[in-house]
Amino acid sequence: MTIKIAILGLGTVGQGVYETLLSHGQYISEKLGTDTELVGVLVNDSSKQRNLPNNIPITTNYHDILSKDVDVIIEATVGDHPAFEYLSQAIEKGIHVITANKAMFARYGKKLKEKATKNQVHIGYEATTASGTPILRTLKQLLQVNQIEKMEAILNGTSNYILTEMTMNHTSFEDALEQAQEKGYAEANPSNDVDGHDAFYKSMILSELVYGQQPNWEYVYREGIREISNDQIQHAAQRGQKIKHIATVEMRNGEVAASIQPMQINDEHPLYSVDGVNNGITVHTDILGTFTLTGPGAGKLPTASAVIEDLVYVFHKEVKLEKQFI
Amino acid sequence: MTIKIAILGLGTVGQGVYETLLSHGQYISEKLGTDTELVGVLVNDSSKQRNLPNNIPITTNYHDILSKDVDVIIEATVGDHPAFEYLSQAIEKGIHVITANKAMFARYGKKLKEKATKNQVHIGYEATTASGTPILRTLKQLLQVNQIEKMEAILNGTSNYILTEMTMNHTSFEDALEQAQEKGYAEANPSNDVDGHDAFYKSMILSELVYGQQPNWEYVYREGIREISNDQIQHAAQRGQKIKHIATVEMRNGEVAASIQPMQINDEHPLYSVDGVNNGITVHTDILGTFTLTGPGAGKLPTASAVIEDLVYVFHKEVKLEKQFI
Numbered sequence: 001m002t003i004k005i006a007i008l009g010l011g012t013v014g015q016g017v018y019e020t021l022l023s024h025g026q027y028i029s030e031k032l033g034t035d036t037e038l039v040g041v042l043v044n045d046s047s048k049q050r051n052l053p054n055n056i057p058i059t060t061n062y063h064d065i066l067s068k069d070v071d072v073i074i075e076a077t078v079g080d081h082p083a084f085e086y087l088s089q090a091i092e093k094g095i096h097v098i099t100a101n102k103a104m105f106a107r108y109g110k111k112l113k114e115k116a117t118k119n120q121v122h123i124g125y126e127a128t129t130a131s132g133t134p135i136l137r138t139l140k141q142l143l144q145v146n147q148i149e150k151m152e153a154i155l156n157g158t159s160n161y162i163l164t165e166m167t168m169n170h171t172s173f174e175d176a177l178e179q180a181q182e183k184g185y186a187e188a189n190p191s192n193d194v195d196g197h198d199a200f201y202k203s204m205i206l207s208e209l210v211y212g213q214q215p216n217w218e219y220v221y222r223e224g225i226r227e228i229s230n231d232q233i234q235h236a237a238q239r240g241q242k243i244k245h246i247a248t249v250e251m252r253n254g255e256v257a258a259s260i261q262p263m264q265i266n267d268e269h270p271l272y273s274v275d276g277v278n279n280g281i282t283v284h285t286d287i288l289g290t291f292t293l294t295g296p297g298a299g300k301l302p303t304a305s306a307v308i309e310d311l312v313y314v315f316h317k318e319v320k321l322e323k324q325f326i
Numbered sequence: 327m328t329i330k331i332a333i334l335g336l337g338t339v340g341q342g343v344y345e346t347l348l349s350h351g352q353y354i355s356e357k358l359g360t361d362t363e364l365v366g367v368l369v370n371d372s373s374k375q376r377n378l379p380n381n382i383p384i385t386t387n388y389h390d391i392l393s394k395d396v397d398v399i400i401e402a403t404v405g406d407h408p409a410f411e412y413l414s415q416a417i418e419k420g421i422h423v424i425t426a427n428k429a430m431f432a433r434y435g436k437k438l439k440e441k442a443t444k445n446q447v448h449i450g451y452e453a454t455t456a457s458g459t460p461i462l463r464t465l466k467q468l469l470q471v472n473q474i475e476k477m478e479a480i481l482n483g484t485s486n487y488i489l490t491e492m493t494m495n496h497t498s499f500e501d502a503l504e505q506a507q508e509k510g511y512a513e514a515n516p517s518n519d520v521d522g523h524d525a526f527y528k529s530m531i532l533s534e535l536v537y538g539q540q541p542n543w544e545y546v547y548r549e550g551i552r553e554i555s556n557d558q559i560q561h562a563a564q565r566g567q568k569i570k571h572i573a574t575v576e577m578r579n580g581e582v583a584a585s586i587q588p589m590q591i592n593d594e595h596p597l598y599s600v601d602g603v604n605n606g607i608t609v610h611t612d613i614l615g616t617f618t619l620t621g622p623g624a625g626k627l628p629t630a631s632a633v634i635e636d637l638v639y640v641f642h643k644e645v646k647l648e649k650q651f652i
Contacts, residue, residue: 027612031471132613132614132615132617133614133617134467134468134614134617137467138464138467141460141463141464141467142460144638144639145357145635145638145639146635267599268601270599270620272599273593273596273598273599275594286353287458287631287634287635288458288459288460288621288622288628288631288632288635289458289621289622289627289628289631290621290622291458291459291460291619291620291621291622292618292619292620292621293617293618293619294596294617294618294620295614295615295616295617295618296614296615296616296617301615302614302615305613305614305615306614308613309471309472309613309614312470312471313470313471
């Protein structure tokens with residue numbers, strides 16, 4: 001049996017997934033224990049120049065994809081719509097879905113998860129949060145035993161890269177942002193990164209995963225990093241502190257509370273040393289205590305690898321069962 | 327059905343487990359979905375003064391434990407023997423076992439795991455490595471998809487505490503060790519900590535878990551922290567570096583190689599900021615890239631909590647199955 005894959009969207013993530021499927025094809029097949037076949041790629045503009053083999057069926061019509069025999073759809077489009085409708089239709093057709101679309105998933109994740117359960121398909125979304133760093137899977141694992149009291153996280157690689165450049169090299173905000181864009185870290189619309197929208201969406205996905213609910217979006221304080229000056233950063237440095245853009249999600253007397261804002265933290269804070277494009281999350285649990293997970297938070301390949309990881313999880317259940325006990 | 331528990335050994339860990347079972351009894355019962363009952367405690371010296379309720383059946387004879395109706399045995403003794411024989415007999419009787427005995431498990435873990443599989447019981451050993459920090463479980467999770475190329479880890483909380491004190495407060499080695507002992511971090515025999523034996527055993531357990539094999543123990547370079555002077559530490563600090571006691575385990579052309587030694591690392595190393603009694607592990611993987619997990623590495627309660635965590639895992643399989651997909 002060959003696993004038939006379709007990709008929706010060929011932006012940074014979609015392209016990265018496509019390239020990884022090509023470059024790591026054999027490796028992925030080994031992990032899956034079977035071959036994969038890219039049966040369709042949905043794009044907005046089919047006339048756009050792309051270096052794809054001619055035999056890859058590019059289409060601008062989603063129904064061309066659905067009409068095919070597809071096992072899993074990898075959704076890497078931008079925006080809530082029609083991504084949500086696309087995934088809903090796929091799930092209803094019994095197709096597994098994997099998404100990297102955090103804005104859409106923050107809003108419609110719960111609905112899609114319920115739909116997936118109802119239709120007995122898997123929905124992978126590791127790539128929506130912290131890119132290649134397996135935060136979601138690790139939290140899932142922890143939740144089997146621990147209650148999570150509070151999460152503090154650096155969730156946007158671009159903002160953290162910018163703050164790090166401003167701190168280490170006294171770079172201006174504008175120059176640092178430009179660097180991040182050149183390196184391919186920044187979202188298509190940088191406002192998603194520097195105004196905290198991206199971190200906000202990821203926090204909501206974390207909140208949903210950990211607490212089964214999200215705070216009322218209007219009550220979540222969100223502040224980006226545009227207003228932070230090099231002076232402020234240097235003053236903080238003189239006090240041995242760094243300014244980091246930190247998302248906090250916690251359970252407060254039965255209510256989930258969240259905020260996304262720049263914070264001054266000293267070198268005793270576990271996120272102090274999370275620099276550059278890395279992401280990090282500090283989790284306060286009732287049994288295990290406090291621990292921190294850090295890793296790559298942006299970039300074409302880490303994100304693609306999170307998608308591939310989901311792919312392997314979805315199609316390689318036996319391994320999960322066999323290996324779940326230590 | 328009540329889960330009947332026996333504890334072997336009432337040292338720091340055994341006592342901690344016992345206290346946690348008492349203090350978190352109801353909480354643990356909720357997690358397990360059933361009550362627990364402590365049916366026996368094995369000690370060396372029954373005349374020793376302990377503040378235990380009289381109704382706890384203390385015994386110096388292991389056969390008193392085995393002759394009981396026991397569901398799980400928590401082994402918290404010191405030394406390879408008779409710990410290995412105790413666990414072997416328990417497993418053969420179909421009793422689940424959980425151990426915090428790293429020296430024994432480094433040497434006999436493979437045998438015990440095979441025996442456990444053969445007898446279809448679970449063997450929990452999260453507590454053997456990095457105390458409350460779920461390194462083993464996280465690695466297991468990762469191994470479902472990733473190949474792990476290299477691990478670098480700070481595995482001994484006491485050594486790290488001593489080095490941190492020497493670095494931050496210019497404390498002498500001797501004074502720092504004394505502090506660690508007062509705080510209850512240090513092993514009964516401090517040589518296990520400061521000469522790298524403890525980190526060595528943990529590395530071997532990691533090697534076994536990740537690579538299914540251990541290097542020949544004679545070929546593992548092991549150096550402790552006794553020889554490190556405050557001067558060396560200050561010189562390193564002047565170059566923006568810290569001296570950390572780091573265990574490295576990696577696959578080199580099909581062979582597992584390991585070393586445990588002090589290393590100078592700069593602030594770009596993910597373990598640079600792992601201070602005090604914390605442990606940390608940096609894992610280099612083929613798909614997810616490099617990420618780092620840090621958390622409490624010593625102390626009565628973190629270790630006890632790792633044991634309790636194993637307890638919940640062993641007796642709460644449904645949750646595992648239900649929650650294993652994101």
